[in-house]
Amino acid sequence: MAVTNDIMALLALTDLSIAKGDYERASLSLKSALIQVEKSTPGDLKQRLDIMMKLAEINHITGQWVDALMFLDNVIRTASEKNMVGVMGEALLTSGTILSKKGKWDVALRKFEQMITLLGARGNHPLMARAFVGKGIIFWRKGKCDEAILLAKKALLIAEDAENDDIMGSAQSLIASAAFDMGNYPLSIASNEKALHHYTRAKNINEVTRILNNTGETYKVMGDYSRAIKFFEEGLKMTSGKGVRRNLGYLFTNLAECHIREGRNTEARYFAILAEENVVNIQDEYLHAMLEFTRALIHENEGEFGKASEFYMSALLKMMSLGIPFDTGVMQLTYSQCLIKQGKKEEAKKHLVDAASSFKRAGSKPMIERAENLLAKVG
Template sequence: MGDYSKALEFYEKDLEITKKALPPNHPDLAISYNNIGHVYNDMGDYSKALEFYEKAHKIKEKALPPNHPELAMSYNNIGQVCRNMGDYSKALEFYEKAHKIKEKALPPNHPELAISYNNIGHVYNDMGDYSKALEFYEKAHKIKEKALPPNHPQLAMSYGNIGQVCRNMGDYSRALELSEKAHKIHEKALPPNHPQLAISYNNIGLVYSDMGDYSKALEFYEKAHQIKEIALPPNHPELAMSYNNIGQVCRNMDDYSKALEFSEKAHKIHEKALPPDHPQLAMSYNNIGLVYSDMGDYSKALEFYEKAHKMKEKALPPNHPDLAISYGNIGQVYNNMGNYPK
């Protein structure tokens, strides 16, 4: 478990001393800013993380030649935090900048290139461009297979990523196979409460949920949630995702009061932790809407569906599958209310 407050305390002491001892654009200051940015990112405080990553980046831009690998790392960090904040076009821009530098500076099968491909794949997956995501995840995986031993956690991450994009494309048997491969590696390589294990459990749960095996999904979601509760601060967005998943599976099992309770817990965290137009907030509204719809409270369902839809329109590309889901939900609720188009 990361003791974030302790880490922050010591990094801030380090920054204080470094600021006094060194000129304002010294590269060591960039390291200090970066370290603080990492902690805020891990805590789920993305706006604070971005602030420190950008401070680090400004120093590096002045101090280093334009194709220096340290600049690539900087672009990467900013890209990651933009992705976490739901700004996918910005994230893609920074990840591609990082990748261009790495392509020039490194040999073609270097593990750092795999990280780049992976990051770009994540954004395409978030944007709903699953074939593009798969292309980049597979590029990353080929490099990792050559460079790493067969039980390396990075390979597990790779199997997990490809598994999730297969799931998004509706290939559930392949998704389950790859998610379980990832999990076996994680179990051997990592301590029992490691956050990566939570991701593994979660991914397997998602596939079972999509396959309609809700009791199995719930079992894996709860395993993931137990680890996250130990490893993360109480308002971390990852915990919200956990509540969301459990809420949705409770809904599918017709336990609506439990579903509403978990969906609202998720929403409260998202409201505190994320910018107001973040796609995860839209997902929260959507999930609450689904529960109200199942409970027959259609006007309440419509209210939440419309909130979700407004956010999705701002945050997502016009052909994103989530927008289609949104239109479908609103159409269904009008149908249930007997409000047919003339």
């Protein structure tokens, strides 16, 4: 009985830590609870799997993706053997989400398709909506934005019936991201506002922070750096001291870029250093690519073109390996401008042609025009 009470106390402490955004403490509590469960109640399979799922989700949020996938593979295997459909669906969802962030599109897509097949008999189940969002994210990242929005709308219908704010938030966030890549910034901002409303109601601090970051990125691309900075700073207020280093990494990286775009090198270097301190052990290649891109901008602005080129190429290779056309295009376009400053027009032309091609794959008309206009000026 004492051991059971210890487990319950550890799980309660976990929930409290998650509510505060302290994921490191939550992870420690869960690991202790898992040890207690395996020692004292080997027959309580559901509780063991629930703890492993929570550990996987925390590792997902904090960027420890190898550990997360290890827990998830264990859960999927056990749940499949015991025909635990709900648990298996949750594990497939998180696994697919992480794999898509790692750029493993085909493997991730198979996870979501398996999940949709598994849940088919359950009709409009909330997990089905999550699968649609997961599948839609892959389509968005591959430049199939119209298809991504259709899947998001399918998810919204299910989520609205279930009155599930978390899922409604994720569906609106997907619409915002797809609209952003297509150059429909008003729709992107409006959808992010809806996502922020839903995540705030759900008291999901991690996702509120992500949406604040995404909204700031929209204004950043629009060239409204002052407004972008306000959103990034609001995100910092939500996440500072909460233990979510991955979120801090994104916010600091974006702040560094905004300051460099406005010519404030000292501030940019400061935020870039803070970003590096927070992403050292984070397994997020996209984030690392964006930080290297920001470093390139800083070196370029200081006239250190050799170092800038090294960082641009490293960032570009990472982004190309992830297969994300929009961000690849942004890097190609920006690097071409650095080459033009150095008088390397032929090399710049090549990157501009590649940038236009990347934006065409992403379906972003404004960015296609920007690349083609610059190409025409270079001659």
